[in-house]
Amino acid sequence: MLTPAVSEDLSQLVQLDAGGQRSREPLFGLDAEALAARMVEAGEPAWRGRQLAEALYRQRVAEIREITTLPKVLRQRLDAEGWRVNRPEIVQVFQSADGTERYLVRCQGGDRLTVETVWMPEGDGGETGDGSDADGVETLRAPSIPLLSEVEGSASFNAEWVGNHEPQKATICVSSQVGCAVNCQFCLTAKLGLQRSLTAGEIAGQVVAVLARHAVEVGRDRVNLVFMGMGEPFLNYDNFMAAVRLLVREVGLSPQRMTVSTSGIVPGIERFAAEPPELRPKLAISLNAPNDTIRGEIMPINRKWPIKAVVDAVRQVQLRPRERITFEYVLLGGVTDRPEHAQEVAHLVRRTGLPAKVNLIAWNPGPGIGYSTPQPEAVEAFRKTLTDGGIPAYLRKPRGRDIYAACGQLKRTVEG
Ligand code: SAH
Numbered sequence: 001m002l003t004p005a006v007s008e009d010l011s012q013l014v015q016l017d018a019g020g021q022r023s024r025e026p027l028f029g030l031d032a033e034a035l036a037a038r039m040v041e042a043g044e045p046a047w048r049g050r051q052l053a054e055a056l057y058r059q060r061v062a063e064i065r066e067i068t069t070l071p072k073v074l075r076q077r078l079d080a081e082g083w084r085v086n087r088p089e090i091v092q093v094f095q096s097a098d099g100t101e102r103y104l105v106r107c108q109g110g111d112r113l114t115v116e117t118v119w120m121p122e123g124d125g126g127e128t129g130d131g132s133d134a135d136g137v138e139t140l141r142a143p144s145i146p147l148l149s150e151v152e153g154s155a156s157f158n159a160e161w162v163g164n165h166e167p168q169k170a171t172i173c174v175s176s177q178v179g180c181a182v183n184c185q186f187c188l189t190a191k192l193g194l195q196r197s198l199t200a201g202e203i204a205g206q207v208v209a210v211l212a213r214h215a216v217e218v219g220r221d222r223v224n225l226v227f228m229g230m231g232e233p234f235l236n237y238d239n240f241m242a243a244v245r246l247l248v249r250e251v252g253l254s255p256q257r258m259t260v261s262t263s264g265i266v267p268g269i270e271r272f273a274a275e276p277p278e279l280r281p282k283l284a285i286s287l288n289a290p291n292d293t294i295r296g297e298i299m300p301i302n303r304k305w306p307i308k309a310v311v312d313a314v315r316q317v318q319l320r321p322r323e324r325i326t327f328e329y330v331l332l333g334g335v336t337d338r339p340e341h342a343q344e345v346a347h348l349v350r351r352t353g354l355p356a357k358v359n360l361i362a363w364n365p366g367p368g369i370g371y372s373t374p375q376p377e378a379v380e381a382f383r384k385t386l387t388d389g390g391i392p393a394y395l396r397k398p399r400g401r402d403i404y405a406a407c408g409q410l411k412r413t414v415e416g
Pocket residue numbers: 001186187188227228229230231232233261262263285286288328329330361362363364365366407408409
C-alpha cells in the first residue's frame with residue numbers, strides 16, 4: 001500500500017550510458033550460481049562468483065571498485081566491460097519522532113522509478129503471537145539515527161556511524177511492485193494502478209540497502225521482514241520468491257522472520273504452499289471483512305476468489321511448529337468495525353480450524369478515500385470480542401504517522 005515517486009534527474013541515466021558502455025544486467029539480484037556463470041563467461045574461475053556474492057550480499061559493497069577481495073585488474077576489467085552492481089539505492093529519508101524511517105529507494109531499471117521501504121525499530125506489534133519470538137524476546141535499543149541532511153544526496157552512504165551497538169530489533173516493510181492492480185477501495189497504492197513489478201534484485205535490494213544503512217549484523221540483530229509495502233507479492237510471484245531465496249541463501253536472513261501478506265491470490269497461495277519450508281516465509285491474509293458481501297465491496301478481488309477459496313488454499317500450507325496464519329483486518333469506521341462484524345470474524349476464523357491470529361489495523365486515512373478511522377473504543381471492543389471468542393488478536397501500532405509511513409499511508413510526497 002505504498003506509493004512511489006516517479007523518475008527524477010536524468011543526469012545519472014546519461015552517466016550510465018556515457019563512454020558508449022554496453023549496458024548489462026545488474027550484478028545485484030543474481031545468486032551465487034548465476035554470478036559464477038557470469039564470471040566463467042568473463043574468463044574467470046567459477047569461485048569468483050562466490051566472492052562476488054559475499055561482497056554484494058554479506059559485505060554489502062555497492063561498487064565493483066570497492067570489492068577488495070577481487071584483484072584490482074579484474075575489478076577494472078569488469079567495470080570497463082560495463083558490469084555494475086547497481087543495487088537499489090536510498091535516495092531520500094523521512095524520519096519519524098517514533099524512530100520509524102521511510103525511504104525512497106531508487107530501483108535498478110532505466111525508468112528510474114522509486115519505491116518506498118520502511119524501517120520500524122521495535123516492529124509494529126504485527127509479529128506478536130505468530131511464532132517470530134518463540135525463541136525468547138529481547139529488549140533492545142535502537143541506534144542513534146543520522147540527520148536527513150547527512151544522508152541526502154550521498155550515493156554510497158555508509159553506516160559506520162552506528163559503531164558498536166546493542167543488538168537491534170526492527171521490522172523492515174518491503175515493496176514488491178510499483179503500484180498495484182488489485183484495487184482495494186481503502187488503499188492508496190490502488191490509486192496508482194500497476195506501474196510495474198519489481199525484479200528480485202529490486203525487492204531484495206531494498207532490504208540490503210536498509211541493512212547497510214543501519215549496520216545490521218545478520219544473525220545477531222533481530223530483523224523481521226514484512227512484504228507488506230506497495231504491491232501484491234503474489235501477482236509478482238517468481239520475482240518475490242527469487243528475492244526470498246536471495247535473502248535467505250545469500251544475505252543469511254531466516255524465512256521464519258519474514259511474513260508475506262496477500263490480498264488472497266489463490267494460485268499464488270497454492271504455489272506458496274508447495275515451497276520448501278526452509279525457504280518459505282510466514283503467511284498473512286488480508287481478510288479485512290467479516291463476509292463475502294462486504295469483502296466483495298471493499299476488495300473487488302473477492303469476486304474472483306471468495307473467502308472460502310482463499311481459506312481452502314491456505315489449508316494446503318504446511319505450518320511449522322508454533323507457526324500461525326495471520327489474518328489482517330483493516331477496521332473501517334462504520335463499515336467493518338461493528339460488534340456483529342467482530343462476532344462474525346471470530347466465527348469465521350474458528351471455522352477455518354487453522355492455527356491463526358488476527359492483526360487489527362485501524363484504517364489510516366489517505367486523500368480521496370472516503371472511509372473513516374474507527375473509534376478507539378470500537379477497535380478495543382472488536383479485539384476483545386475476538387479474544388473472548390478464543391482468537392488471538394493484536395492491534396498493529398500505527399508507526400511513523402507523522403511521516404506518512406503507517407500502513408496504507410505511504411504516499412508520494414517527494415519527487416527528487
Ligand atoms: N498487497 C498485499 C500487501 C500490501 S498491503 C495485501 O493487500 O495484503 C498490506 C496491508 O495493509 C494489507 O493488510 C492491507 O489491507 C493494509 N492496508 C491497505 N491500506 C490501508 C490503510 N489505508 N490503512 C490501514 N491498512 C491498510
